Amino acid sequence: MKRALPPLTWYRSFEAAARHLSFTAAASEVGLTQSAVSQQVKALETRLRIALFTRQPRGLALTDDGRRLLPQVSAALEQLATAADMFDMGPTDSVLTVAMSVSMAQWVVAPRLAEFTAAHPGLRLRILSAIWPDDFSSAMADVEVRFGSRKQAGTDARELTPSRLIALKAPSLQAPLPEAPLIEAVGTSDGWKNWGRATGLDGLRPTLFADSYGMALQLAAHGNGVALISEVLAGHSLETGDLVRAHAASIPGKEGYYLSVNVPSAAANDFQDWLLTLLKQ
Incomplete structure (x- = not known):
């Protein structure tokens, strides 16, 4: 093989x-x-x-x-x-193309997308998910939600908040944070080491690594440990009780999520407004 x-x-x-x-x-x-x-x-x-x-x-x-x-x-x-x-001819006519971080798609948009589609019954929507910033280069999307730094997102992009890093776990995980398995997303500037130093819990070391905040959250939701993730992703899972705070502390994140409309249209503006309302921006 x-x-x-x-x-x-x-x-x-x-x-x-x-x-x-x-x-x-x-x-x-x-x-x-x-x-x-x-x-x-x-x-x-x-x-x-x-x-x-x-x-x-x-x-x-x-x-x-x-x-x-x-x-x-x-x-x-x-x-x-x-x-x-040969095939990258730009956005398809009459289809709203949205390229976004896979974590944002899974944990923010997907749980509530039915509300948006019900309010726009004639709209055809194409969602492209990505992990790394360079995954967006060939998407040619009408709307983008990128994860990265302000420099990577561009000056015209709008930062989505809250962008602080918080610790989440499944309600079934009873171990205190210093004794629990720690889950960290690679490719970010801040991790458990910096979070522990800022919150007085020096010496924290992750044992599980994921390629995105979304996968880190998925691992945490199944009881595998405590995930350190951007707070902007946490709203729905906290509301439903699927995840709970493992510690009250948080620290600012050096990277965040940024929204931009590349091809202005009524549909693109409607999606932008819906997402901002969803996140209470």
């Missing part, structure tokens, strides 16, 4: 880092945090069982294996981009 291929985002991070010889410059290009690019490259190295870079005080240097891999990855990414261009 053939082994599954590593995720495409790992190759994109490697290719950008190899061209710039810098994780920071690569992160700016692909729309991720520096830590996320570094983690993805490390994951690719682990998967391939080779070292792709030599980490030096003043930057990166490609290893011999990295030099051999780079031209093949660059050619493959270029070929994929060419193939996508």
Whole structure:
């Protein structure tokens, strides 16, 4: 049986880092945090069982294996981009296309979407979910809800609040927070270490890692531990009692969710207004 291929985002991070010889410059290009690019490259190295870079005080240097891999990855990414261009013709007429973080789609929009569609019975709606900021690049959506920094979202995007980080768990999980398994979303600037330092609980270490806040919440909802997530996602699950606060403290998040309308229309404005009302903005 053939082994599954590593995720495409790992190759994109490697290719950008190899061209710039810098994780920071690569992160700016692909729309991720520096830590996320570094983690993805490390994951690719682990998967391939080779070292792709030599980490030096003043930057990166490609290893011999990295030099051999780079031209093949660059050619493959270029070929994929060419193939996508044949079909990427922009938003479909009469369909409202909304690209959003998968966490926002799962935990904020999906539980209440029936209210919006019932109020707009003639509307055709297409929802595209994404995890990483660069997933939006080919969506050509009318409306976007991105997760990331203000710089990544753009100056015209509206930040959705509250954007503080809170700790949530299933009601059935009885262990106190310092003794419970801790769940952390990778690719974010703040995690349990910073949260613990700010709240007087130094030494907190996550044991479960997820690729998004949404997956972290899903793991917590099934009793697997305490998830540290953006408060903007928590409203519906707290109202229903599916999740409860594991601790009263919170800290500001360096990343957040940002809403923007790329193609103004009555339908796009209606969706924007509905989402803002839903979040009590």
